[in-house]
Amino acid sequence: MDAAPSTEIDFSGNTFVIRPNFKHKFRPVAVREVISTVLSQNLTDKTYNSEEVPDLTRNLAEKIKEAVKDLGYDRYRLMVQVAIGEQKGEGVKMGCRCFWDADTDNYAQDTFMNDSLFCVAAVFGLFYY
Template sequence: MEVSDTYLIRPNYQHKFKVPIVKEYIREIVRERLSGVQYDPEEVARLSSSLADCIKDKVKNAGFDRYKLVVQVVIGEQRGQGVNMSSRCLWDADTDSYAEDVFMNDSLFCVAAVFGSYYY
């Protein structure tokens, strides 16, 4: 009888969180859903939640096995102001990573980030 290893401390290369791929997923989804959209404060909560769910589903189906995903989407009104955002994480630099992208049009800006943390 053969026993498979379920305790993996490192992901196989093909299952490792790949930042360029995730960044492209974010870019595709955000541009598709927000191109031509005008900022509406009544719709921002629903729109940001919907975008986060869509991004999470796409990344989950990409085959990054054993990764816990956190998706953050921030949408704000474009008024020429500056915005600074930061995050802090305690993670394993060899296995964990994140991808993010920024979208802007005349009416709004959107920052979307996906954090992938390998589950040992």
């Protein structure tokens, strides 16, 4: 006679993660290097053109997001914000407010400038529970 399959569930290990391991935490220094690399590779020889800026910001945001994903932040939701403006020697201030968990969430930003334009990019990493 065949034995019936066991219906017991093994609860010995955690089935969910509420905090990232130390080595998997969002690292602003590493992300800032990625942002800097992507911006310098794509904007060094660009001149400001208001008609190209919407597509350029979307493309930069996607490239930054893909490069940050390669760092291995599996359980993080990534939000990328890119702003480009014409360089006219005037000052610009930007700010943001977020509601997040200070233990797990973080952000990184970098700025690129040439004679024609400036670009500010920020990546927000929010741990997905």
